[in-house]
Amino acid sequence: MLEELSFAQKQRLAYIDFSLMFKGSIFRLDLINRFEVGLSAGSRDFKLYKEFAPNNFEYNTQQKRYFQTPDFKPLFEHDAKRTLMKLANDISDGFDAVGDIHFPIEASSNLNVPDIFIVARLVQAILNNKAVSVTYTSLSSGTGERELVPHAIVDNGLRWHLRAYDRKGQSFRDFVLTRISKVTIMETPEQVELATQDADWQRLVPLLLVPHPKNIEHPIAIEMDYGMENGELLLNVRAAMAGYLLRRWNVDCTEQGALTGAEYQLWLKNRAMLANVQNLAIAPGYERGCE
16 A cells, blocks of 8 residues: 555655656656665566556566556646646755645646646656647637647646647647646657747847836835846846736736736836747737837
8 A cells, every 4th residue: 555655655656656747758867866775675676567557557668667558647646736836936846745745835726727637648748759649729710629739837826728739720829727628649740840940939039127117106116026126127038938928917008108007016127128928918008019
């Protein structure tokens, strides 16, 4: 029984489980390096994992790697929200499945938490450089099949998106994770479909934020909130993410700081830098042709 194992053993098994689920494979050396255990101890952990989940992996002797099988069923329950946050911060451990330290800190919830198995398949595709076929429901065209080449999972502050090349539209776009209901991993994509060709993802845009010139009576408070220097905060963000950040922070993007309301505490001082950014319909007060 899993309950009879030591906490350290459960952590190592959870790491194997997490790697198989989200990466699709794991080397024995991954476990050994992560936990600083010996070769024989690592081998025992894989043997123990197989006793609990005999159909979850198979060993490839040529690559010397354990691969997830089509019959894979996670041995541990991986919390979707915490796992997404860890993946976003490049923390791949699966420890939340066996009881991470819980801190008394709460954060506002996302609109909805994506299906953890959908996320796992997409992460596998990204890490292994594969295209995927998905069932996707959009606001404009309803439910249908799409072929995507994903390269990143993004938290826009309200919900999670998949950044991917859309073969149907022949362009890079954002897809809401909760609207994806099925994922099938396909072949290796073409060069034109890779993240290196996603211009808005690769390009950084400087955003110069200042306290709102009309709505804030004591701007020093805003300067302290955002760690400004000389009354300004300069952020370099991906062009593909600029609109999300401006909306999330309620940054007034009008030319003269015309938006009123207590929620608008910041003003974008260098709005001309947004001239070639695409997803600005969601940026508060931004209108093209007014640069």
